[in-house]
Amino acid sequence: MTTPALELRGIGKSFGKTRVLEGVELAAAQGEFVALVGPSGCGKSTLLRIAAGLETPDEGSVHLADTDVTAMRAADRDVAMVFQSYALYPHLTARQNMALPLFMRRLSTAERLPLAGLLPGVRARMAAIGAEVATAAEVLRITPLLDRKPAQMSGGQRQRVALGRALVRHPRAFLMDEPLSNLDAALRVHMRGEIVELHRRAGVVTLYVTHDQEEALGMADRIAVMLGGRILQCDAPGVVYRDPAHIDVASFIGSPRINILEAIAGGGLARVGGIALAELPGVADGVAVRLGIRPEDLRLHDHAGAGRLAAQVVRREYLGAEVHAHLRLAVDGTALVARLSPAANEALGAGALFVSADPAHILTFNAEGHRLRLPVHRPEPALVR
Amino acid sequence: MRALRLAVLSAGALLVLFPFVFMISTSLKPQSEVFSAGLQLVPANWAALENYTKAFTRIPMLRVLGNGVLVCGLIVVFQIVFALPAAYAMAKLRFRGREALFALVLLGLLVPIHAISIPLYAAARWSGLLNTLAVLIVPFTLSVFAIFLFRQYVKAIPDDLILAARSDGLSEGAIVWRLLLPNAWPAASAFAVFSVVAHWNDLYWPLIAISKTHLATPPLGLLFFRSAEVGDDYGALMAATVVITAPLVLFFLFAQRLFIDGMTMTGLKG
Numbered sequence: 021m022t023t024p025a026l027e028l029r030g031i032g033k034s035f036g037k038t039r040v041l042e043g044v045e046l047a048a049a050q051g052e053f054v055a056l057v058g059p060s061g062c063g064k065s066t067l068l069r070i071a072a073g074l075e076t077p078d079e080g081s082v083h084l085a086d087t088d089v090t091a092m093r094a095a096d097r098d099v100a101m102v103f104q105s106y107a108l109y110p111h112l113t114a115r116q117n118m119a120l121p122l123f124m125r126r127l128s129t130a131e132r133l134p135l136a137g138l139l140p141g142v143r144a145r146m147a148a149i150g151a152e153v154a155t156a157a158e159v160l161r162i163t164p165l166l167d168r169k170p171a172q173m174s175g176g177q178r179q180r181v182a183l184g185r186a187l188v189r190h191p192r193a194f195l196m197d198e199p200l201s202n203l204d205a206a207l208r209v210h211m212r213g214e215i216v217e218l219h220r221r222a223g224v225v226t227l228y229v230t231h232d233q234e235e236a237l238g239m240a241d242r243i244a245v246m247l248g249g250r251i252l253q254c255d256a257p258g259v260v261y262r263d264p265a266h267i268d269v270a271s272f273i274g275s276p277r278i279n280i281l282e283a284i285a286g287g288g289l290a291r292v293g294g295i296a297l298a299e300l301p302g303v304a305d306g307v308a309v310r311l312g313i314r315p316e317d318l319r320l321h322d323h324a325g326a327g328r329l330a331a332q333v334v335r336r337e338y339l340g341a342e343v344h345a346h347l348r349l350a351v352d353g354t355a356l357v358a359r360l361s362p363a364a365n366e367a368l369g370a371g372a373l374f375v376s377a378d379p380a381h382i383l384t385f386n387a388e389g390h391r392l393r394l395p396v397h398r399p400e401p402a403l404v405r
Numbered sequence: 406m407r408a409l410r411l412a413v414l415s416a417g418a419l420l421v422l423f424p425f426v427f428m429i430s431t432s433l434k435p436q437s438e439v440f441s442a443g444l445q446l447v448p449a450n451w452a453a454l455e456n457y458t459k460a461f462t463r464i465p466m467l468r469v470l471g472n473g474v475l476v477c478g479l480i481v482v483f484q485i486v487f488a489l490p491a492a493y494a495m496a497k498l499r500f501r502g503r504e505a506l507f508a509l510v511l512l513g514l515l516v517p518i519h520a521i522s523i524p525l526y527a528a529a530r531w532s533g534l535l536n537t538l539a540v541l542i543v544p545f546t547l548s549v550f551a552i553f554l555f556r557q558y559v560k561a562i563p564d565d566l567i568l569a570a571r572s573d574g575l576s577e578g579a580i581v582w583r584l585l586l587p588n589a590w591p592a593a594s595a596f597a598v599f600s601v602v603a604h605w606n607d608l609y610w611p612l613i614a615i616s617k618t619h620l621a622t623p624p625l626g627l628l629f630f631r632s633a634e635v636g637d638d639y640g641a642l643m644a645a646t647v648v649i650t651a652p653l654v655l656f657f658l659f660a661q662r663l664f665i666d667g668m669t670m671t672g673l674k675g
């Protein structure tokens with residue numbers, strides 16, 4: 021296997037008595053787009069800052085290609101960071117904002133003095149920087165903004181300039197900390213596509229922190245789901261969604277949230293209120309388990325049958341292309357959400373109904389939340405703790 | 406309402422301006438008119454040329470003004486050069502003893518120059534700096550007030566901006582001079598106004614440390630002027646006073662905009 025472009029090994033970090041990161045392992049290949057996703061306070065931003073060199077880990081090491089950069093200053097790591105707040109220098113124009121990282125890297129302290137620009141060698145390098153800034157500005161279509169200061173730009177424009185400041189350096193890695201969270205919804209969706217496009221064009225490893233699972237699903241090659249300072253699973257979006265390793269991953273990814281049913285093992289089957297829903301071989305009778313069923317996997321029926329649970333419709337949410345039916349299970353009052361097509365919703369009666377699910381689409385978890393896998397399932401994906 | 410406000414403000418302005426008007430008026434009068442009974446602002450006989458000639462010739466007035474400019478200028482430059490990095494460290498860097506250090510800064514705000522003038526004098530004498538311009542500058546290069554003021558300002562600068570600067574390759578020094586100084590400019594110029602006014606007008610420390618006329622700052626020069634030459638020639642004395650006050654007034658008029666900006670400064674918007 022080739023060396024990963026960016027690798028975090030055994031990262032641990034505490035702030036005072038609070039443990040924010042615990043044994044985090046993450047490796048990303050050259051050109052890969054990895055989203056770090058999790059609720060606020062899960063440690064994802066801290067992890068990103070450790071990768072950038074803006075925080076020092078208590079344990080573990082950070083590697084860029086085959087160099088251990090754990091002890092290296094952020095300034096020397098040659099990674100570019102993009103912030104939620106854009107973090108543009110308010111006293112500089114867009115052009116100067118984008119040129120500053122190049123000036124700092126390519127000119128010595130003496131050459132950055134005001135009059136040094138008169139020296140021919142320095143002047144040539146400054147002209148080269150100017151040309152690179154102009155090229156990056158063209159890619160981002162911000163050429164008309166180059167002489168404006170951040171205060172004279174909209175949020176979206178500022179974020180483009182911030183991306184330009186990262187792009188112009190040709191860094192070894194892009195580290196993005198919720199870069200779209202301050203933008204309005206429409207612009208956010210649009211910018212997703214642009215960032216993916218920029219990433220593809222640059223071909224550089226990208227770590228992208230977000231709390232928005234939709235953003236992660238839509239943009240990333242792989243998603244690392246973080247909770248409580250650990251990475252619970254790191255896989256392709258489809259795998260994380262269809263085949264979550266932990267009940268917390270299943271709950272965090274997907275909107276509306278996955279339905280969780282409390283079940284009891286009995287005779288090799290998981291039973292809810294006595295009704296068998298899924299196979300559960302090798303689990304002793306009487307053990308509590310939990311079942312996860314995605315809203316689109318719930319089937320609704322107007323009459324009873326094998327493997328069907330009685331339920332009441334609480335309310336329906338009409339969303340145009342789909343309808344969310346909010347249900348309550350008769351047996352224990354569990355709230356469920358079913359995703360229906362408008363046609364299926366029309367066909368549905370108003371009164372009592374029954375729900376079922378294809379056993380192949382039911383995810384089983386033990387009481388601690390770990391996935392229980394049936395022997396027939398595909399081999400366990402390589403889990404990153 | 407508006408008229409009342411205007412009237413109150415005008416009365417206040419008159420009260421404050423009157424001594425200045427009186428000073429200018431006296432500087433234009435001959436000795437005989439200064440003590441005449443009655444309030445006569447415009448002199449009957451003009452002695453302006455005579456009085457102002459005395460002010461410029463009896464002591465090396467231009468030299469004294471030059472000393473004032475040099476001393477105040479260097480003080481304010483050094484104060485900013487020393488205080489801004491200290492303020493940055495206390496506002497944004499995490500290190501052991503930061504809070505204790507800041508407590509010392511606050512404590513420093515409470516100690517007046519008069520309390521430490523004897524140790525300062527002893528130190529100046531020991532180092533041979535008495536009767537040099539350096540002795541007028543060195544004790545004031547470190548301003549705890551500046552550290553305090555800049556710290557408040559730097560604290561308002563978002564952390565992300567500093568993190569972005571670090572990952573863009575700026576050293577800590579470059580962060581202070583390339584990022585903080587331009588953004589703390591309103592605070593720096595407000596502080597500069599305070600500092601220049603205070604040190605231009607300072608008589609206490611120059612009186613202790615300087616005994617040579619050619620090294621005097623403007624207020625001390627005025628003192629030399631009075632005691633050495635003119636005695637109770639109040640016309641000439643007021644002329645000299647006008648001469649040393651004028652640069653400060655001009656400086657204020659020039660920096661007024663900055664001064665008000667600095668006083669009403671709000672947080673930085675990214």
